[in-house]
Amino acid sequence: MEREIEVKLLDIDVEEFEDKIKKIGGKFVKEENQTNITVNSTAHKIYKKKGYLRIRISESSDGEKKYFTFKENVSDFKVRDNIEHTTEITSVDDLINILKCLGYDIYHKGFKHRKKYSYKNFIIDIDTWDKDTYPKPYVEIEAPSMEYIYHLVDILEIPREKVSTMSIDELRKSLKK
Secondary structure: OEEEEEEEEOOOOHHHHHHHHHHOOOEEEEEEEEEEEEEEOOOOOOOOOOEEEEEEEEEEOOEEEEEEEEEEEEEOOOOEEEEEEEEEOOOHHHHHHHHHHOOOOEEEEEEEEEEEEEEOOEEEEEEEEOOOOOOOOEEEEEOOOHHHHHHHHHHOOOOHHHEEOOOHHHHHHHHOO
């Protein structure tokens, strides 16, 4: 179980942002390609106020890892504050079969390329999804507190209207409006 406090920065020039992070001392950590599958059910729906289920397959220079996560939503006031309940898994197919037996029948598969940086006590991800999931790259900033996040946003001169607490599912739905 891990606490996660984060925001997304939308509609910014991610290359310019990456240059800014490097200039203030951000260190490149790794690149990875992910397959993310969100899971839900028509019979016993998990509402966004509660959280969501995700299966993730991550491929990087560290090899391939597979995880099953319930992201429990604590708050989305000014930041996304979640508790991640995660376990490593060995078989995505077996897990999906189990979930289907339990009535989970809604699946969305998306593909993401992630560049990860660290800076002081921040984790900074530059995410580019496949065009069907979300067509624009964005940045995620994770830190120990809302104050830390907004201090970095101010240092980097990111306009506050570019800061978002939406999940990827909420971003996808916002495009359909």
